[in-house]
Amino acid sequence: MAEEPAVVVASSSYEVDLGNLMAYDPSHHVATASREELRQECLRKGTELAQAVADVLFALPPNEDRDGPIIHLPPPTFRLPREKHLPKPKPPTKWELFAKAKGITKRKKNKREWDEQTQSWKRTHGYDRVNDDKDIPIIEAKLTDEPGVDPFAQRRDEKKKRVEKQEKNRLDNLKKAAKVGALPRLLSFTSIAVFPYFLS
Numbered sequence: 001m002a003e004e005p006a007v008v009v010a011s012s013s014y015e016v017d018l019g020n021l022m023a024y025d026p027s028h029h030v031a032t033a034s035r036e037e038l039r040q041e042c043l044r045k046g047t048e049l050a051q052a053v054a055d056v057l058f059a060l061p062p063n064e065d066r067d068g069p070i071i072h073l074p075p076p077t078f079r080l081p082r083e084k085h086l087p088k089p090k091p092p093t094k095w096e097l098f099a100k101a102k103g104i105t106k107r108k109k110n111k112r113e114w115d116e117q118t119q120s121w122k123r124t125h126g127y128d129r130v131n132d133d134k135d136i137p138i139i140e141a142k143l144t145d146e147p148g149v150d151p152f153a154q155r156r157d158e159k160k161k162r163v164e165k166q167e168k169n170r171l172d173n174l175k176k177a178a179k180v181g182a183l184p185r186l187l188s189f190t191s192i193a194v195f196p197y198f199l200s
Contacts, residue, residue, distance in 0.1 A: 014052045019076030021057075023049040093173045 016023040025048075030041055062069035092100070099106075115122045115130040122130040139151040 014049060016052055016056045017077050018053075018056060018060075019074050020078060020080060021053055021073070022078065023052045025049065091176045093176075094169070 013027055014023050014025050025045065028045060030038060057071065060071050062071050064070075098104075109124065111124055112121045113124050113130040114120075117131070117136060122128060122132075124130060139155075141151070145151070
């Protein structure tokens, strides 16, 4: 479908931009003294501009539809300013810097893998994942293992340390983003214990 040309309509002394449903009077000047007079003048001029937009809008040829007549607005002609400033780019994380230096490219991983313990396909991560510690009934002992150490408890401790390290790295990345003003407006801190660390 071809794009409709931009339309700027001059209604008496008003200029109407139908793409933004906007109208303004370039020759209007407010020369009032009191606050009440200024308020009344703004209401009067706003009513006139809204009526100018409505007059030009209803003058367009409508297209018939089963829900009723529809009017296709032309593209805007005036570029309105942004409400918010442009977001600042986030600084790269340690892993992104390392991957760029080593030439490591991100590759898509499979969501399911073959689990040798249960002889079935399972998720790579999350609930009921492949190689889950709960599915391992026996852990083969090594010559370097210390006697009296529970291998299952040791695996749980190692996993806990990995999770804590990942959380620390995540908060470090947030601190770097906060310094350059690229921190998201809404944050969800999953651990109250590390919250003072983030503010330090």
